[in-house]
Amino acid sequence: MLTATNYEDAVAESIEFEKELKSNSYQTVKPKVDEGNDYSVLGAIVKYNQYLNGESQYAHLRKDVTKGHIDEMIRFCRFFAKILKQRYDIERMRITDVSQHDVADFYLWAEDHYAPKSFNKCLAGLKGFFDFLIDVEEVEMKNPFRKYVRKYVPQSEIDTINKDEFDSILNAVDNYTPISVLGGKGERKNMYRPYLKDGFKLFLLSGGRREEVVDLRWNNIFESENKIKFFRIKNLKVTRIMKRETVYKYIPITDDLSDFLKELGYDEKRNTDEYILFPQRYEKSKTMMDVLSKSFTHYRIGAGVEKEITLSNLRKTYISWVNFEMGIDTPYVSSHSTNGVLEKFYLDPKILTAIETTALKVRVFGNKTP
Template identity: 35%
Template sequence: MAKKKKLPNKKHKGLYIYCSVDGCKKNFSWTNKTIEKDGKNVQIEPLCKLTNRKFSNCKNFQFHKYKSRLHVPGTKSGTISKVLDAENYKEAVVKAVDFENEFKGNVESSDEFEFNITRYYLLQSQKQYIYYLENIDVAEHKKVERSQKYIDEILFCLKLFNESLRSKKIKPKFFLIEKVTDIHVGYFHKYLLDFKGYKNKTYNNKMTAVKGFFKWAIKEYKLNVTNPFDDVKKRSTIVNKDTITKNEFKELLEIISPESGFVQVGKSRKNRYKPYLKDGIELALHTGGRREEIVELKWNMIKVVDDEPSYIVVPNLKVLRQKGEGFNDNVAPKIIPITQSLKKLLLRLGYNENMGSHEYILSPDRSKTSTNAIMNNLSKGFSHYYKQLNTDRNLQFKNLRKTYLTHLASTLGGEAKSLSSHSSDEVLQRHYINKKIVSKAVKEMEIFE
């Protein structure tokens, strides 16, 4: 019977665990490690690509294989890999060493690798790019934190590009990167618009993602070519500035129930209702936070002035990630004023009982769920129930943030920037804890009151 495979903290170089399940195909360079979080040592695990569960909870562990990947001499990022026939780590190390010795012998006795040193094929280079995004074999100072969702989206865009080439009888596996020209970008352009039927915003996102791959490849492999995607023009998009009305919001909360949450997804019948859905929707409206900001809210983020909850200090997660660790120390947080309506909501959710604690405000028990799961449930739940209102509008969860910012701008005018963080660092540093602005928002701002 197959046993779950693990990797020690100081593993053999180039050794990974590979999941062979269709739709996953993920390489795990580690299975468990300790990090410091909020002054405490916390055990973390990588997440399964399919289920978003912890590695140790993966139900497909029998499909996990040890895999060895080696650097091809004479290249900067060229690699060769082999799935190892090993049931445990010790066996995998022995097999990996055998593979390394065999590979070295082949290199020394053959001119084949010299022939391929400067030939970079599209498909293999795309795999290397995904490894780069996952920080595999990336120098410590160059590592950037990226979500698995972001990496999966990039991979999907590269697959679309490959599909457009295959539709023209071009095989990405044997197609050199430097041979990609305007003609092939044109194939992709037509494929996205005519075959996939994507709208302008989606088209722009796909083009940008593939352009990013070529930018990396040209720099990584020192190719003497220009980026074939440089001349792609972004197509015009219409920004959805719709806000939810008072009546819509009231009716939406009234219809949210387990009985009306069922929806057919393919062959499966799912229930979009979640016990925390109403609370999440109300928090979104009264804080103006993005999904992750709402899901990550904790009681100790609430600051008290004159014995009253006055404002919430929220890390600006989007900007923090953009700047990266070591470069984001001066990123100003967001300041959310606690209006009378938000105060009532927080009291109902348990402010008095949880004041100052490290517990999450929304769905505090995270033992059987995750931030990503709650985020997805909020989006899907909102869309499902809003459609039942039959308003002939296509509002999404993010429209709650737009509603909040509209009311904030109406109340504070130009001062709203200092709270929403949509401004320069200089303005934020000057205003983000300006008690007069917070006080004004608390006293004057009302949303559906």
């Protein structure tokens, strides 16, 4: 049965059908419905998506991965399918028929669309897709992405901010025009908010991620037996990855952070459920995160700071100063190591020691911050 609805298309389709018959020595074409592990290209991608989402029949092989990771891996697969579609009917094409020529086509496409780091990630993602088919679904084939030349990725510089640059950005919030003229239609947007300077300081002195800093509350503050104060908050990033609700991180309250919290009203507000940053809120937390990020860049430019730094560089600056004092114990403070966090407010001794030491020794910029 032809799918064409007019004569010209029917002629073209019949010619294509004749070519397909000849290429298969006039043997019956395999059905579109997947049988066993003999998948079409589209069927294989569907199976991989189910596997990544934990919907696979292989319960013992399920992995906890983020939605962002799943979306990215499936996006790479779809891009590959789009390249294949230029030469094949991917609803009929078997995944086992993917050749080195097809990989070469995709390789050239990816070179034009990705920077080296993303390029390597894309190709590695497709290698993982075929590894899944071979190792989990037991499709009998060689991995066509097993060998390829990776792109060289130069080591990136970790830009931190110094005290003079940070002070100039704070001054710009008071003195530089808050109006940003956006591209395209020339939309004008007011970048000023009354919580910007406090927000920037809180980011710098706590080293937290956006979603952590914006939602810090006074009752997140606890004391160790040695009277060292720290924030105890849910590690949202690890919680999303591990899908557990009991993963916490601990932010030591250093002397300069303690001084700043007192300026914000620690003595009166301690143990309350009030937000530390801008408690009289009229914006959602997500909106505040976006505003803080975009406004930091706006006022950084206004301050004449030529470094291409963003709000995230405040966290990098904090971790750099922690590393200056703590060395190999830095991961216990930055929460890049998630081992040893115990239930019911108890800390692993190594983490507790690192937090207490950080609280006593670390000062961002090596001295008091305004």
